[in-house]
Amino acid sequence: MTAPDDLHPDIAAALEELPGGIVIDANHARWPELGMSMDVPGEEAVGSCATGNVCAFSGTGLSGTRVSWSSCGTYAPGMTVRSIADARSTGYAQARSSSGSVLATAIAGSWANVSGSVADVRCVP
Secondary structure, rough: OOHHHEEEEEOOOOHHHHHOOOEEEOOOOEEEHEEEEEEEEOOOOOOOOOOOOEEEEEEEEHHEEEHHHHHHHOOOOOOOOEEEEEEEOOOOEEEEEEOOOOOEEOOOEEEOOOOOOOOEEEEOO
């Protein structure tokens, strides 16, 4: 088990904000009840969203720390979001503010950069 001091700051912050998280290692955690996982890529990696998932990234252009969901719903990402991706074949994903305003939309098979403060990511079938 990874010691709390060894966790990547994004992982530590998400674990603090979202209960039920399980640490996989210093750069990976998952929340089984939410169907969510968080992966912090290495310096040279560029984020990608697996087929069938909706993803949020801490950097623009699908870069940085990635949070992904395998089921469709509305989820708090537990981190700052600067881009989203919808790797499903139908529907769309939206990054929304705390007032419910849509900050960005990614239709099925695409992604979008986000500006503003994201409160949740919503997946629409």
